[in-house]
Amino acid sequence: MxxxxxxxxxxxxxxxxxxxxxxxxxxxxxxxxxxxxxxxxxxxxxxxxxxxxxxxxxxxxxxxxxxxxxxxxxxxxxxxxxxxxxxxSPRGVLHVNGPTAFGVRHVAPALPDFLARYPEVRIELTLTDNFVDLLEVGADVAVRVGELEDSSLIARRLAPNRRVLCASPGYLAKAGAPERPQDLADHNCLVYTRHHGNVNWNLGGPDGLAEVGVSGNLRTNNTEAVHAAALGGLGIALLPSWLVGQEVQSGRLVEVLPGYRAAPGALDTGIHALYPADRHLSTKVRAFVDFLVERFGPRPYWEETPSGKGGGH
Amino acid sequence: MxxxxxxxxxxxxxxxxxxxxxxxxxxxxxxxxxxxxxxxxxxxxxxxxxxxxxxxxxxxxxxxxxxxxxxxxxxxxxxxxxxxxxxxSPRGVLHVNGPTAFGVRHVAPALPDFLARYPEVRIELTLTDNFVDLLEVGADVAVRVGELEDSSLIARRLAPNRRVLCASPGYLAKAGAPERPQDLADHNCLVYTRHHGNVNWNLGGPDGLAEVGVSGNLRTNNTEAVHAAALGGLGIALLPSWLVGQEVQSGRLVEVLPGYRAAPGALDTGIHALYPADRHLSTKVRAFVDFLVERFGPRPYWEETPSGKGGGH
DNA sequence: CTCATCTTTGCTTTATTTGCAAATATCATA
DNA sequence: TATGATATTTGCAAATAAAGCAAAGATGAG
Missing domain, CATH: 1.10.10.10 (Winged helix-like DNA-binding domain superfamily/Winged helix DNA-binding domain)
Structure with missing residues (x-):
C-alpha cells in the first residue's frame, strides 16, 4: 500500500x-x-x-x-x-452513568460547578438502576455505589459508603431509643433486602460485633421506600449516609445507636467512579473524576456533623 | 508520522x-x-x-x-x-512542441487522424523555432528536425531528413539543368545558411563525393524564404524533402542532379520525436509517438515518387 | 463451568527504510 | 571551453519498522 x-x-x-x-x-x-x-x-x-x-x-x-x-x-x-x-483540555460530550438515587442527590447537583469550570464540556447523564455495560451504553464514566463487578474497568474511590441506623424524632419519642443492638429486636425495623428469608444487621461497637435479627411491618427492595417510611416515623432504618446524612444533620432523622456502626459488607465497599482502562484516558473523564474526588472526599459533606464526630473511614 | x-x-x-x-x-x-x-x-x-x-x-x-x-x-x-x-488509455492533455514549418506541414495535418483514434485526448500544439526545454515549456513530446541536442530525452526516429536539390521548371527551361555537381557553380544557387562565409554543398554520386562552392543572389537564414524563391523560379535550392517532396511529385518543382544526394550533415540526422526518459512513459505520449512513426515511416509520403525511385534511407 | 474466540504482549524473523558514498547530470562561472 | 558546485540516482550496509507465532488473560455462549 x-x-x-x-x-x-x-x-x-x-x-x-x-x-x-x-x-x-x-x-x-x-x-x-x-x-x-x-x-x-x-x-x-x-x-x-x-x-x-x-x-x-x-x-x-x-x-x-x-x-x-x-x-x-x-x-x-x-x-x-x-x-x-x-x-x-476537557471538551466534548461526556456520558455519565450512575444509579438513580445517588445520581439525583449528589451527581446532578455537582454538575453545574463542573460545567462552570469546563465550559466546553457537555454532559449527558444517564441514571439507571440495573447494571449496564459502560461501553454498551456508550458511557465514558460511571458512578457506582458498592458492589464493584469484576471488570477491566478502573475504579477510583470517591467516598466511603457508611450505613447509618436512624429513625425520625417522632418514632423515637413514641417507641424510645434502643441502647444496645439487641434492643433492635423489639423495634419496628424497616428492612431493605433483595432476597427472601430473615435479615440480620451486623453492628460493631465497644462490646464487639453483634448480629441482630430484625423485622418489622415493611420489607422492600427499594431503598427510597425505606427512606420515605423512616421519614414518616414508621420505624428504624439502616440507610446509607449519603442518603440520610443531611437529614441527620438537620434533625429530620436521628441517628440510633451512634456508638455502633454497620459492619462493612458487600454493599459498603464505597462509592466509586468507573472508567475504561484505556491507555489514553481522555482529559474530560480525568477531569470529571478528579472533580468528584475533590468534591466528595476524603470526608463527604453528607458525613459532616456539627460536633465533628461520626462518619469518616 | x-x-x-x-x-x-x-x-x-x-x-x-x-x-x-x-x-x-x-x-x-x-x-x-x-x-x-x-x-x-x-x-x-x-x-x-x-x-x-x-x-x-x-x-x-x-x-x-x-x-x-x-x-x-x-x-x-x-x-x-x-x-x-x-x-x-490515452487521455488528457498532450502538449506537443515542434518547429513551425514542419509542424504546419506535417504535424498539424496529422492531428485529426490522431484525435479521431483517441477521442479522449486533447492536444496543445506549440510551434516554436527557437530551442525550448521540453520540461520548461511543459511539453510532453517534441518533434525535432535534425540537430539533436545531447540531453536526457529519449529520441525516437520518425523519418529521414534527406535534402533535395531542386528548381522550378521555369528556371530550368531558362538556365538549363546541371548535369554534374560542378555545374552548380554556374547556377544561381539559393543558399540557406545561418552563418557568414562561403557555403559548400557536398554531393555524393556515382563518381564519389564532390564539394561545390555555391552562390547566388539570395542568402537567407530562413528555409521558407529559399522555398518561396525556388518556387518563384529564382534558382536552385537545397531543401529538405519534407518541404519540397510533394511539390516535386506534382511537378511544381523538379529535382536537379537526381543521381546525387546531399551528404548527410548535422542537419540530416533525421526527424525525431523527443520525450522524457521517465520510467513511466505516459500512454498518451507513447500513442502519439507510435502514431507518428506509423504515419511517416519507414518511407514518408513526401518521399514517394511515381516511379518508385529516389528517397529512402 | 467449560469452551471457543478475542485482544494483547514478548520474542523472533522478515521486510522496509535510511544514510553514506559513488556515479552521473546540469548549470553557472572563469 | 573547462571547472566547480550542486542535483538525482543507485548499490550496499545498517537501522528501523512490521509481521508472525505462541502464550496469557478476558469475555460471552452453551
Whole structure:
C-alpha cells in the first residue's frame, strides 16, 4: 500500500522544487526522498515528476495528483488535530452513568460547578438502576455505589459508603431509643433486602460485633421506600449516609445507636467512579473524576456533623 | 508520522467490528492489526477504540476521527484512481512542441487522424523555432528536425531528413539543368545558411563525393524564404524533402542532379520525436509517438515518387 | 463451568527504510 | 571551453519498522 510519508514527501518536493531541499528541511537524505517519490510513482502507476538534476517539474498526472492530494493531506491533518484538540483540555460530550438515587442527590447537583469550570464540556447523564455495560451504553464514566463487578474497568474511590441506623424524632419519642443492638429486636425495623428469608444487621461497637435479627411491618427492595417510611416515623432504618446524612444533620432523622456502626459488607465497599482502562484516558473523564474526588472526599459533606464526630473511614 | 496503513486498519476494524476479522479478511495476524491501531492512537494522542475481548466500540474521538478519515481515504483512493486512470488509455492533455514549418506541414495535418483514434485526448500544439526545454515549456513530446541536442530525452526516429536539390521548371527551361555537381557553380544557387562565409554543398554520386562552392543572389537564414524563391523560379535550392517532396511529385518543382544526394550533415540526422526518459512513459505520449512513426515511416509520403525511385534511407 | 474466540504482549524473523558514498547530470562561472 | 558546485540516482550496509507465532488473560455462549 502506498505510504502517507511518500505522499507528504511528494508534496514537499513540489513545494520545495528539489528533493535535496526537502531532505535539508526535513533532515533526511536526498536519496530517501527520491526513492519515496519513485515508489509513490510506481504505486499509482504514473510518472508524477519529471526530474532534471537542476529542476523538478510536474507531469499532468503529477499536477492532478498534487492538487487533490494537497487538500487531502490538509484534511487529514485537520482530522488529527481535531482529535488531539479534544485532549488538550476537557471538551466534548461526556456520558455519565450512575444509579438513580445517588445520581439525583449528589451527581446532578455537582454538575453545574463542573460545567462552570469546563465550559466546553457537555454532559449527558444517564441514571439507571440495573447494571449496564459502560461501553454498551456508550458511557465514558460511571458512578457506582458498592458492589464493584469484576471488570477491566478502573475504579477510583470517591467516598466511603457508611450505613447509618436512624429513625425520625417522632418514632423515637413514641417507641424510645434502643441502647444496645439487641434492643433492635423489639423495634419496628424497616428492612431493605433483595432476597427472601430473615435479615440480620451486623453492628460493631465497644462490646464487639453483634448480629441482630430484625423485622418489622415493611420489607422492600427499594431503598427510597425505606427512606420515605423512616421519614414518616414508621420505624428504624439502616440507610446509607449519603442518603440520610443531611437529614441527620438537620434533625429530620436521628441517628440510633451512634456508638455502633454497620459492619462493612458487600454493599459498603464505597462509592466509586468507573472508567475504561484505556491507555489514553481522555482529559474530560480525568477531569470529571478528579472533580468528584475533590468534591466528595476524603470526608463527604453528607458525613459532616456539627460536633465533628461520626462518619469518616 | 502516522501511517496510512494504520488508518486503513482502523477504519477496517470499525467496519468489521473486530481486529481478528480484519486480520482474516486481509490475511494478516490479528496482533499486527491491534498494534497498528494502538500506534495510531498513540500518534493522534487519543483513545479511538474501546476494546473488549468480545467487542470493539468507538470513543467520541474515534467516532469523530472515523467519520472524517473515512471520507479522506475515499478521496485519496479516488485521486490515485484518477491518476492511474490517465494511464489506462490515452487521455488528457498532450502538449506537443515542434518547429513551425514542419509542424504546419506535417504535424498539424496529422492531428485529426490522431484525435479521431483517441477521442479522449486533447492536444496543445506549440510551434516554436527557437530551442525550448521540453520540461520548461511543459511539453510532453517534441518533434525535432535534425540537430539533436545531447540531453536526457529519449529520441525516437520518425523519418529521414534527406535534402533535395531542386528548381522550378521555369528556371530550368531558362538556365538549363546541371548535369554534374560542378555545374552548380554556374547556377544561381539559393543558399540557406545561418552563418557568414562561403557555403559548400557536398554531393555524393556515382563518381564519389564532390564539394561545390555555391552562390547566388539570395542568402537567407530562413528555409521558407529559399522555398518561396525556388518556387518563384529564382534558382536552385537545397531543401529538405519534407518541404519540397510533394511539390516535386506534382511537378511544381523538379529535382536537379537526381543521381546525387546531399551528404548527410548535422542537419540530416533525421526527424525525431523527443520525450522524457521517465520510467513511466505516459500512454498518451507513447500513442502519439507510435502514431507518428506509423504515419511517416519507414518511407514518408513526401518521399514517394511515381516511379518508385529516389528517397529512402 | 467449560469452551471457543478475542485482544494483547514478548520474542523472533522478515521486510522496509535510511544514510553514506559513488556515479552521473546540469548549470553557472572563469 | 573547462571547472566547480550542486542535483538525482543507485548499490550496499545498517537501522528501523512490521509481521508472525505462541502464550496469557478476558469475555460471552452453551
Amino acid at each position: 502506498n505510504s502517507l510519508n511518500a505522499i507528504r514527501l511528494f508534496t514537499a518536493s513540489v513545494d520545495a522544487g528539489s528533493f535535496s531541499e526537502v531532505g535539508r528541511r526535513l533532515g533526511m537524505a536526498p536519496s530517501s526522498v527520491s526513492r519515496q517519490v519513485a515508489a509513490l510513482e510506481d504505486s499509482v502507476g504514473a510518472q508524477l515528476i519529471h526530474r532534471t538534476t537542476r529542476k523538478l517539474s510536474l507531469t499532468e498526472a503529477g499536477r492532478l495528483y498534487f492538487e487533490r492530494v494537497s487538500r487531502i493531506l490538509a484534511a487529514l491533518d485537520e482530522a488529527t488535530a481535531a482529535v488531539s484538540h479534544l485532549e488538550e | 502516522n501511517s496510512l496503513n494504520a488508518i486503513r486498519l482502523f477504519t477496517a476494524s470499525v467496519d468489521a467490528g473486530s481486529f481478528s476479522e480484519v486480520g482474516r479478511r486481509l490475511g494478516m495476524a490479528p496482533s499486527s492489526v491491534s498494534r497498528q491501531v494502538a500506534a495510531l492512537e498513540d500518534s493522534v494522542g487519543a483513545q479511538l477504540i474501546h476494546r473488549t475481548t468480545r467487542k470493539l466500540s468507538l470513543t467520541e474521538a474515534g467516532r469523530l476521527y472515523f467519520e472524517r478519515v473515512s471520507r479522506i481515504l475515499a478521496a485519496l483512493d479516488e485521486a490515485t484512481a484518477a491518476v492511474s486512470h490517465l494511464e489506462e
